[in-house]
Amino acid sequence: MAKKISLIILSNSGTTVKQLAIPVVLLTALALVTALGVALVGIAFHDYQSLRNSLGTSNHIAQTIEEQREEIGQQRLQIQAFAHEINALKEKLVELDQFEEKIRVIANLAPGQTDGNLFGVGGAAPEDLEPQLELTQRHEGLMREMHQQVDELASASQRQENSFGNLLDKLEGQRNLLASTPAIRPTGGWMTSRFGHRVSPFTGRKELHKGVDIANRKGTAILATANGIVSFAGKKGPMGNVVVIDHGHGMITRYAHLSEALKKQGDTVKRGDIIAQMGNSGRSTGPHLHYEVHLNGVPVNPVTYILN
DSSP states (O other), X not given: OOOEEEEEXXXXXXXXXXXXXXEHHHHHHHHHHHHHHHHHHHHHHHHHHHXXXXXXXXXXXXXXXXXXXXHHHHHHHHHHHHHHHHHHHHHHHHHHHHHHHHHHHHTTOOOOSSTTOTTSTTOOOOOOOOOOOOTTSOOHHHHHHXXXXXXXXXXXHHHHXXXXXXXXXXXXXXXXXXXXXXXXXXXXXXXXXXXXXXXOTTTOSEEEEOEEEEEOOTXXXXXXXXXXXXXXXXXXXXXXXXXXXXXXXXXXXXXXXXXXXXXXXXXXXXXXXXXXXXXXXXXXXXXXXXXXXXETTEEEOGGGGOOO
């Protein structure tokens, strides 16, 4: 027989109103259901809290992923910009190489060290990079090409630098040669005797006149016709007072019949410097300058070297 628990319901006066008999099993079941309900509520609350925390973590992860995605997008845009710059640098390097060759042609110089091989054997420039990739595509291939072309540009720029250095040396040499080549009239006046064979006014015999005579008033300024160093300044027999300038490259000029030399041996002169005054020292028929140009020890016609 099932056990029961009696419940007595009392009135306000304390008298018994009603007595109930509740089975113990029912009370036990009720207690279990209540406990189970409380447990389920606790589990639900815990799941809610966990879900809420997970949702916050998910939002943080989503935000982090979005920030990383934006950063990757910016990096890829920078990669594309660098690719454009590499293409532009390569184009400028090719233009410089072509410009150098033009200068060499104009200056009548031999081809440069690159000689059409700026980028090594074959000489052709690498094909332009293709930076316009979708941001969703992988950029590893573009990065490899960029590294390769940067190395090629470094080598090409070194070759170009060496070639420009060689060009500068050649142009400097030509500039020095031009500065050391007689190119102007040594003085103002009238040319009274030219270069070549003539009858000497002193001997009456035909002889080689090694220079030209330019007549003017005594004291007229005599100019150096090119850069050089005074190798002689003083009296020299029938030529009277003489100044000789060594211009290098086998070239010398001689200025004779001077009234006075204004430079001494060892002085450095530049084209246009006043080196003496016109006179009629030595064997002379009147104030004039006797001007000679010698190339490798051989007298040549000075008129060839008068460009003004």
